[in-house]
Amino acid sequence: MSGRYRSIVDVYVLLRRADGNILLMERANTGYADGQLCPPSGHLEDGESVIAGAIREAAEEAGVELAEADLTFMHVVHHRNADEEGRIGFFFLADDWRGEPVNREPHKCARLIWADPTNPPANTVPYTAAALAQIAGRQTFSLDGWDSP
Template sequence: MITDGAGRLLLVRKAGTTAFMQPGGKPESGESAAATLIRELAEEIGVRVTEDDLTSLGEFVAPAANEPGFRVVADVFRVDIGSQQPVTDAEIEAHRWVDATDSADIEIAPLAAAYFLPTV
């Protein structure tokens, strides 16, 4: 969960999909949730963080946005990216800063919509 100074939530959309979601991804063999996030943020949006920049928010479960009939189980962290600006890379096609009022015109993944967008 990355927010900016205006309280907006950073969401990304993978190529070939329609839903915007938090940046992140699946762990590689033996990788911790924190290490996965650190690697995925660098790969997907060019943001470099350390474990000291992460605050665990816990594990959350929601329907998967891009895989009907499946659920996503996510270890979620609040991340301080300082003054870094995200740049789309790897499989990410778009990124967008959103809040509850300007998110009506895009599809938001169930995990972000249910747990994080309302709190922004």
């Protein structure tokens, strides 16, 4: 079984305000994409569902409380980075949550901003920006970083 393909699973939460803007966090001091923006997100923990992971990450990073019913599945992307490492990212939308978004991880996040998801800032993580473009086009699945078959 050691030869089986394995992929990291990422979960993303698009907290959307009434004006349509979503919350983005500027990464800092992590060693990956520092200075770039992405929504509250992270990797699944052992034995965790994508829903549970999304709820946990939103609480840990932005201090908001979500319930499963608050999340709407939007997109899944199979991404491969420059090191040819595969990742699968699940994007969920939340229009309702409890609490005011705050930076709960200032050691990993320089600031929070609200941005138009259809025109994200130039310093948005490319993997995230590509997924946001697919979501804007109402696509539920995409490949990113893979050569055509």
